[in-house]
Amino acid sequence: MTEGRSLSIIELGEISDEPTSAPPVRRPRAVDRPLRSATVLLLSLVMLAGAAPPTQRTVSVVPGSRMATAYLAGDGVYVVDPPAPDGERYLTAYAQPAPTGVGVRRRWQAPLARTANYLEVRVERGLVLALAVNAPNRRFQTTAFDSATGRQRWQHPGAPQPTPGGGLLVTNGREDGSGAMSGVEPDNGLVLWSVPLPPAASPTYHLTSEGQVDRFVLLQPTGEVQVHDADTGQLLRSIDTLSGDRSAYQRVQIVDDLLLLVPPGSTRLVSFGLAELEPRWTAEVTLVSHVLECAGLLCAAPQTGGLQVLDPATGSVQWSEPGQDVLADVRYGRLLMARPGQGYAVRDAATGQVRTELGVWSLMPVLGPDDPLVGVRRSDDGRMVVAELDLVAGRTRIVDVLPGIAGSCQASLPVLLCQRLDGTTALWRLTR
Secondary structure, three states, X not given: OOOOXXXXXXXXXXXXXXXXXXXXXXXXXXXXXXXXXXHHHHHHHHHHHHOOOOOEEEEEEEOXXXXXXXXXXXXXXXXXXXXXXXXXXXXXXXEOOOOOOOOOEEXXXXXXXXXXXXXXXXXXXXXXXXXXXXXXXXXXXXXEEEOOOOOEEEEEEOEEEEOOOOOEEEEEEOOOOOEEEEEEOOOOOOEEEEEEEOOOOOXXXXXXXXXXXXXXXXEOOOOEEEEEEOOOOOEEEEEEOOXXXXXXXXXXXXXXOEEEEXXXXXXXXXXXXXXXXXXXXXXXXXXXXXXXXXXXEEEEEEOOOOEEEEOOOOOOEEEEEOOOOEEEEEEOOEEEEEEOOOEEEEEEOOOOOEEEEEEOOEEOOEOOXXXXXXXXXXXXXXXXXXXXXXXXXXXXXXXXXXXXXXXXXXXEOOEEEEEEOOOOEEEEEEEO
């Protein structure tokens, strides 16, 4: 396979912080205004001359059809082509340019299934995993490629997640809700074990601090909750949660070391210890949509909007916020709340106190949970303003202002990947 190169362009970016309102100052006396104005001008010129140089951006066009879809993953860019008239379809891997900027370089190209709708490309265990939904049965399917050569290693129905033992947990759900949870060897795709997934079993996962799945939980239609080891499939423990109506609808979720159950009626939240499935507490929380870990607390988001923050040890409500605000992210003891029509606000997780307003932004998808939050919005002249949303400092830092951007952006600062107005996809590397 021959390698191709793409032209890179180094541009000067336009970087500035968001304007902030300053407190009123006393007007200088008219008699000395010319002297003061000259002094201020001279000082400003000196400060600008000694300031850091403006941010430079290296722009690299990613080759591919204008109907193709590009994904930022690992240290590369992966392009999924649309089906060609002759039926051929490819996944092409490109290396990101170095900070000095020599253009994206093609690593390899591999054929893809023609009829699938590809949803994601990511890098795990030395593999490039292409996740698709196959027509007409609408089943998920994962194709694994060698990240260095592009050689197809295996293909399995379902969606994979890494486990602490070095394997992959593949969840294969069918249209009727049935399927299987399987352990797969990454190198060769060998299925090591499999656990049946009955209809409406509703699998959920416990993640390690590294984002790997070490346990999965199945809520059976009978009301039995089963906890399994994600590396072996072994059943670790189970508990019966329905003593009466066996057809009643329930939901289960894992947050840290707690298994949280929303029983029939959705008027309560019932907590169990995940290790032994012993009952902990019951809280009166109505119509819970989902629960997140919030800086050592539990953030329960009702289906109607707002937030209730609970003590994970007792289930007592620490504070609540009615209304339509939606929890968008949690970082370093701060909550990022989306306020309809008003943009984002930062709250203190422990008290609910509003720390600052960040304004109206659209959050950009980022690669990792520790990547900085990135927001985008249109400026008055149509350019795309890209900013880092710092929840701790309670401010936005303008990263760049990009012309000609259509959208579909992904970020892993200092790298941005966006589709441009002319239909092409480009990668920006920002340097200071």
